[in-house]
Amino acid sequence: MKSLYCSLITLIFAILFISFSWPVQAQSHHKFLQCLFSLHSNDSFPISYVIYLQTNNSYSSILESSIQNLRFSINGTAKPFVIVTPLHASHIQATIRCSKRHGLQIRTRSGGHDMEGLSYVADASFVVIDLVNLKSVDVDVKSRTAWVESGATVGELQYRIAEKSGTLDFPTCTCHTVGKYGLAADNIVDARLINVNGEILDRKSMGEDFFGIVFYWKLKLVHVPSTVTVFTVTKAPQQNATQVVHRWQYIAPKLSDDTFILATISRAEASEGQRSIQFPELGLLKQDCIEMSWIRFVVYFAQFTTEPTEILLDRTASMKSYFKVKSDYVKEPIPEFVFKGMGPMFDEYEGRFAYMNLVPYGARMDEILETETPFPHRAGNIYSIMYATGQDEEITHFEKYINWMRRLHRYMTSFVSKSPREAYVNYRDLDIGVNDKDKTNYEQSSIWELVKVKSLIDPHNFFKHQ
Ligand SMILES: Cc1cc2nc3c(=O)[nH]c(=O)nc-3n(C[C@H](O)[C@H](O)[C@H](O)COP(=O)(O)OP(=O)(O)OC[C@H]3O[C@@H](n4cnc5c(N)ncnc54)[C@H](O)[C@@H]3O)c2cc1C
Known part of the structure; x- marks a missing residue:
């Protein structure tokens, strides 16, 4: 009886809360729009031309136009209450000021390639500034x-x-x-x-x-250079593919800066390309x-x-698709048995859409100091790994494929960078960590220098994401 009473109270409270919170939200949206019109007085670029509410016929096509990861366009994904597509800097200025004034979050989208959809997804009421027209x-x-x-x-x-x-x-x-x-x-x-x-x-x-x-x-x-020579070479397991990838680690990062070889590992094949003199195992022919x-x-x-x-x-x-990506940095060549051990994993059902790209660093990346541009993966990193799985068509139970990739990532733990295990910022991967539902504050994250700077510049943490 007590629990029924409690759940009744909870239900009534929830209904009351929802019925109060909806008008509050609608009111703040309304005030936000009023604010935009009043703040933006630049007549040559009327802001009304670039505001798309959910009721607008073009809203969905604009929202979807640059979503690259279709995992974040499915039903149930949170959508912005309005999209602003600025034609002029003053449109961005007005949107920032009004969002701040009325407690709305902003997501900024340029190309929409964020691997975790952070430029157009949020878990609070939000506005998307889509820079498509600039x-x-x-x-x-x-x-x-x-x-x-x-x-x-x-x-x-x-x-x-x-x-x-x-x-x-x-x-x-x-x-x-x-x-x-x-x-x-x-x-x-x-x-x-x-x-x-x-x-x-x-x-x-x-x-x-x-x-x-x-x-x-x-x-x-x-x-x-005005002219370049390119080639793609494919090696099957019976053509010593793992041996070639193993050798690649010693050669590709040390090549002169006019030669680049990307190695890709996938279920069906491994492929690389480069000049044959320095890399005979590749078996590169002139006709390639x-x-x-x-x-x-x-x-x-x-x-x-x-x-x-x-x-x-x-x-x-x-090429839009449903995908998940993870990354690693490698400081010492990985033993060949590790590549061999991946074979049975890629042969599993959930390994069928997966691949790994090995991108050599070295050369110019070794010369630029960490202090010149804030990017920590300079000298000492021989290559980066991108793990990806995905498909153009929606995949049922995609979580199983993501879990497979997490397992591959765990398998690599002993052979990649450690303490900390490094990742590439552009290959956004929320498995590494997220804000605690808006509860992560400056105090909790004050160990990072950048946070100290941001807490001065943006004390209310207006620019944020997951
Ligand atoms: C198919 C594909 C291939 C890729 N290939 C590579 C690759 O080869 N090498 C590589 O390094 N990366 C690659 N990436 C990753 C890509 O570089 C990053 O996702 C990058 O952030 C994309 O930029 P965007 O403007 O398209 O992203 P968006 O999704 O628009 O934005 C990414 C992040 O930046 C913020 N942001 C966007 N615009 C602005 C702005 N004007 N001012 C302030 N903040 C802004 C967003 O809010 C979001 O947090 C690839 C991604 C995809 C989907």
Whole structure:
């Protein structure tokens, strides 16, 4: 009887709470919109054109347009109550000020590639600022720089650079360019950022106030060869695949900075490519090699082999899928038996969609000091590993495939970086840790230097995510 009484009280309380909280939330949404209209008085860029409420016909297509990980577009995923697609910095400023004033969280989305969907998912009432309309690219060949708005894709950037020069590019990722040019972050010259107070700052004026929404980047362009030679070599287990991958660890990170070999391990095959003289086990033949221009190579590396380079401008061409990714850093070559031991795991049913990419570091990454750009995986790391599993089609019981990958990740524990086990920030993996449902506070996380800076700049932790 007592428990029935308790549950009745709970039920009544829950109903009361829900019925009070809905109008409160609706009210704050309404006030937020009123605030946007009153704060934004720039008549040449009316903010009303770029506000999409859930009742708007275009809301769903805009929300879904750049979701790359379809795991976060399924029913039940929290959706923003409004999407703002700024045409002008003043739209971002007004959205920040009004969200702060009315207690709404913001999620900022540029390309929507976040592996855990953090640019468009939240567990509180939130606004998405989608920078899709801010996508201009202005290349200056003479000064080897480009001003780029944050909503431009790397494909658009690389296409626009190639229009003006066949021997310039911007290193966009830890992939084929990392050993020669370092990271994208190593090649940033300046940025325009809007801080928690809605003020516009650049590199000079921001000092340590670098938390906010970046809407413009000034990039340093790098010299690339006009022609490159590429190849893909596939090795089956009976062709000594594990021996080749084992050798790869000693060779790929030490190659001169004009040669890059990515190794991929998957259930069916392992593939690598490189010059045969330094790596005879690869068995590379002349007919495996194809010569192409740099921009064609960019397209080839993005796995579009025959498409015209204009594919880089096509945002609908990106390969969306349901996926999960994890990562590791390797400091010492891993014994061959470890690669052999993976074979039976990849043969399991849940291993069928999985693969591992081994990306060599070394070369330029060894030269740049940790203090130059805040990126901790410099000299001493021979390569990074990306573990991925996923499919274009929705996979039933996907959790089983993710658990398989977690098991592979555990299997690697003794052979990768330790204390701490390092991970690559761009391969976002919430298995590593999340905020405790908004209860993690500055005090709890004060062991990190960056937190000390943020607690001064953004004392109410306005810019945050999971
Ligand atoms: C298919 C695929 C391939 C990938 N390949 C590589 C690769 O080869 N190498 C590599 O290094 N990484 C790779 N990544 C990871 C990718 O680089 C990161 O996810 C990166 O953050 C994506 O940028 P985005 O603008 O698309 O992300 P978004 O999802 O838009 O944002 C990512 C995070 O940054 C925040 N954010 C976005 N825009 C801004 C802004 N303007 N100002 C402030 N904060 C902002 C978001 O709130 C979110 O927390 C890949 C991802 C995918 C899905």
